[in-house]
Amino acid sequence: MTKHISETPATQFLRKHGAVFSEHPYAYEEHGGTTVSARALGVDEHHVVKTLVMQDEAAKPLIILMHGDRKVSTKNLARQIGCKSVEPCKPEVANRHSGYLIGGTSPFATRKALPVYIEESILALQKIYINGGRRGYLVGMAPQDAAGLLHAKAVRCALDE
Numbered sequence: 001m002t003k004h005i006s007e008t009p010a011t012q013f014l015r016k017h018g019a020v021f022s023e024h025p026y027a028y029e030e031h032g033g034t035t036v037s038a039r040a041l042g043v044d045e046h047h048v049v050k051t052l053v054m055q056d057e058a059a060k061p062l063i064i065l066m067h068g069d070r071k072v073s074t075k076n077l078a079r080q081i082g083c084k085s086v087e088p089c090k091p092e093v094a095n096r097h098s099g100y101l102i103g104g105t106s107p108f109a110t111r112k113a114l115p116v117y118i119e120e121s122i123l124a125l126q127k128i129y130i131n132g133g134r135r136g137y138l139v140g141m142a143p144q145d146a147a148g149l150l151h152a153k154a155v156r157c158a159l160d161e
Helices: 009-016 033-041 074-081 091-098 120-124 143-150
Strands: 022-025 048-056 061-067 070-072 086-088 116-119 128-134 137-141 153-155 158-160
Touching (some): 009 128, 009 137, 022 128, 033 048, 033 128, 048 074, 061 070, 061 091, 061 120, 074 116, 074 153, 116 120, 116 143, 120 143, 120 153
Parallel strands (some): 048 128, 061 116, 116 153
Antiparallel strands (some): 022 137, 070 158
16 A cells, blocks of 8 residues: 655655655654654665755855764854854744755755755765655655755765764
């Protein structure tokens, strides 16, 4: 029995652009993060990619895509993108910029066009699992496809968690 998955702005965007992706619903847990989704999907947490909405010193929003088992060095990220500082947005601000709820933030079809940065080592993976626009719903795809659709710039700012 296949569970019908409703469309999200992210899946509409992916279909419109002819992206090849698989759909992976799972039981969402508040504050469970990528540990829960990786376990539910039976995949390595390193292959689950977080979509983090951050802002620079001028409060300009941006997205950084990071391995589920890594943290972002905001200092390294700021240096690489030519900013003085970068910090995570408050949840309500991130929701406003992306159009998605925290825990269901997808980098695809955000409310505002945001610059997207991707941790360089993600591009070396065969397949990634990234939020499909709703809590408890990931899409699987080739990282190069995701980066291309998002015009993402590769950066190196991962810290071991």
